[in-house]
Amino acid sequence: MILSVRDLRVSFRTHDGPVRAIDGVSFDLEESEILGVVGESGSGKTVSLLAVMGLITDPNATIQGSIRYKGRELVGLPPRELRRLRGNEIAMIFQDPMTALTPVYTIGWQIAEQIRAHRGVSKAKAMERVEELLAEVNFPNPHEAMSRYPHQLSGGMRQRAVIAMALSCDPALLVADEPTTALDVTVQAGILDLVRKLRAKHKSAVVFITHDMGVVSELADRVMVMYAGRVVERGTRMELFSDPRHPYTRALLGSIPPLTGQKPRRLPAIPGSPPSLLRLPQGCAFGPRCPVRYEPCESGRPGLGGGAHAAACFRVAQA
Amino acid sequence: MIDADRPILETRSLAKRFSIGTRFSAEGRRTVHAVDNVSLTVRRGETVGLVGESGCGKSTLARCLVRLYDITDGKLLFEGDDITSKSLSELRPLRRRLQMVFQDPSASLNPRRRVGDLVAEPLRIHGKLSAKEIAARVAELFELVGLLPDHMMRYPHEFSGGQRQRVGIARAIALNPDLVVLDEPVSALDVSVQAQIVNLLADLQEKLKLTYIFIAHDLSVVRQVSTRIAVMYLGSIVEEGPAEEVFATPAHPYSQALISAVPVVETTPTGTRKRIILTGDVPSPLKPPSGCRFHPRCPIAADRCRSERPELTEHRPGRKMACHFPTLT
Incomplete structure (x- = not known):
């Protein structure tokens, strides 16, 4: 077991009252497994992974629950210890590669810096490793790319450089937050391909956050669907896409226009919009938008329950 | 008198070039070929979808179509009337009939x-x-x-x-208005809200007899709303035809790669769908490649593609492509 998260809760104090960004999230991750986390804006998918990385430094935030990495508790670990893990054993890729790279140093220097910080090797040795890494993420001319500055690269190439940096210390856990959202589809296809190959080669476990159901279905082994700070459904890729149970998962899948076959005259849309975390509805958070809600949904919030394929819904529990 | 068959909007070899830099900058003054040789006809009541990757010129083209940009070369006709170089005051009565919806409503x-x-x-x-x-x-x-x-x-x-x-x-x-140009109208929205707006646009089109030019990088959304689509690459249209046909049997190698790259929800084991992964990056519109602009990345490029630029030609009724070796089925 690489990662085991239990009952994670993250809340922020704001002027308008406390916001529960994450409300009781639990999941496990095995070696070389890809977990897809899907959800819309405000569903808590990014915050939960920032918590795992120990990157929530906001003094108004409270983090509760347990995050165990290879059996070691990360919640409450001193920043010094966390820094030793981050970038070394746990690596992260963000949506916008430009914010992960400093504009004033070359790509080669930046990747080498990370290797030297964690491995204590000589500069020349680190540079050798950088060239290898850039070749691995399919830079056409790795030696030349090392002396490039981020602004001289295209978006896709920058994201490849960030991936090379993330892989530089052979991380056991790779967290990718919407790494392809800012990229074009043809570039995205290349990056997804790369993530798949790297998982096979480095045996890294990957948490892949995205709002795109298509991307998840192409990449993930297991999937977790989030809504308003909670996990509403989890299961293997096959379970989730061939037998979606939660009304939200079903509706979300239904509202994606098909790429082949007959076009529907109208798309089955979900009414309303995702709720504000400041004013969550009574009972089930999806209730007000749900086509199958009934009395129990108005009072209690349904739990996820046990089981590999589970949905947090009273209707599903009843069936 | 309104002639039903007369196109509402037409471009003839439209081009938009931007000048960047000054004679004092390192590379001197340079020209960006943002839109190049686009001839497009939009008929009343249809939705033309413009697809392509970032930097392909689809947004620039959209802005040229409503004259938010001045057109460098070629012609723009609205109901047969040449509006390429009309002054702002002459354009004013037309603005009422030609409207635009932008990507970011908060901006x-x-x-x-x-x-x-x-x-x-x-x-x-x-x-x-x-x-x-x-x-x-x-x-x-x-x-x-x-x-x-x-x-x-x-x-x-x-x-x-x-x-x-x-x-x-x-x-x-x-x-x-008669014509609405929609530049990425749903891209900034949550997935669950996108479908609502797509449906709203379809309802309005029916009620108000609107003609749309719809730009989006999400191909499945474009397919849903469009009657016809035009695929753009590096400033030019490389393929044009009825939306469902182009998606089912893309003929240009670029359209093929683009459509195959869209991740779709599948319930079969991964890797069963054939995917064409393009090598390299989109070339800079500062110095577009010789011949066919797609040739450096094209899997089937031949010598002819390197020297001779293919014109957008009608290979089948209603299906146009700019390729020397299109896949015709």
């Missing part, structure tokens, strides 16, 4: 004005309506786009992204 709505006011603005500028008539029309527009009457007094920041886009749409249709 295109003035944050300091109430949305009722924002929707009334075009009516005040163009119409000869009394205050009472304007208020009635705004109420009608709010209902049309699915907003509540008491929303009128609110400010843009009080709305969700989807509602803000509804306000943007209400503004665009306020003057009963």
